[in-house]
Amino acid sequence: MRIREYRNHFVDTLAPIYDLDEAESFFYLVLEDKKQWKRIDLALNPEAQFSEIEIPEWNEILEKLKQYIPIQYILGKTHFYGLEFEVNENVLIPRPETEELVEWILSNNCKSGNLKILDIGTGSGCIAISLAKNLPAANISAIDVSEKALATAQKNAQTNEVKVDFLRNDILKTEDLEQQFDIIVSNPPYVRNLEKEEIRQNVLEHEPHLALFVDDDDALIFYRKIAELAQKNLSPNGQLYFEINQYLGKEMMDLLEQKNFQQMELRKDIYGNHRMVFGRK
Known part of the structure; x- marks a missing residue:
């Protein structure tokens, strides 16, 4: 599946739970964490695809977000004052x-x-x-x-x-x-x-x-x-x-x-x- 297509699925799934901007921000946070890609990288590679291995991992993250688990806990980290911090429950x-x-x-x-x-x-x-x-x-x-x-x-x-x-x-x-x-x-x-x-x-x-x-x-x-x-x-x-x-x-x-x-x-x-x-x- 093309990453752009999965992004639309990801955002559409979360939009009833979170607002649209937040749902989209979650997608790009995960994209940066999992592929080290920023928004511009996806824009420059519109035909890029997820492998068969990647999709189940993303689906698992999506399910956790649907359960209201904070994205920072899912990724295990967040940024604060320019530094990276591990976070957990x-x-x-x-x-x-x-x-x-x-x-x-x-x-x-x-x-x-x-x-x-x-x-x-x-x-x-x-x-x-x-x-x-x-x-x-x-x-x-x-x-x-x-x-x-x-x-x-x-x-x-x-x-x-x-x-x-x-x-x-x-x-x-x-x-x-x-x-x-x-x-x-x-x-x-x-x-x-x-x-x-x-x-x-x-x-x-x-x-x-x-x-x-x-x-x-x-x-x-x-x-x-x-x-x-x-x-x-x-x-x-x-x-x-x-x-x-x-x-x-x-x-x-x-x-x-x-x-x-x-x-x-x-x-x-x-x-x-x-x-x-x-x-x-």
């Missing part, structure tokens, strides 16, 4: 909004020297590893409650040739971080159960709920705990960065004020949602 898939958080940290610290940075709830390691890659003089640590997530993050650090000190830790049971940091950053669970109806099915059914959801009656549980630890374990003038629930921007600013942070700032992401906050000790 033990870690959240990194989002573009989180890249903006990394960019904010880097823009505020591009001229800094030997910073000590802690990433709390590291998951795939995308924040810590991206910072390590772009701040080579920094000493970066990362913690997570999940051993499987940490194993994935460690592999990602090795793949991207950076050093990050990974440690298993339940932050809600931690009373002291036992050292001082210049920067603490966290993208903790923040989706309330009442917001589940807004979550896409591929996320709700396949990404780890441990890293996503918090109880409706205490949605800021992680932020409160981390802010308290930050007051103990940030160096003077140390920086605290959070990715947050877009509906809780005011509540987050109030929390940081209650915890005696200064120079607080609430930022919107590229979609116009309140997504990031900053405070200085």
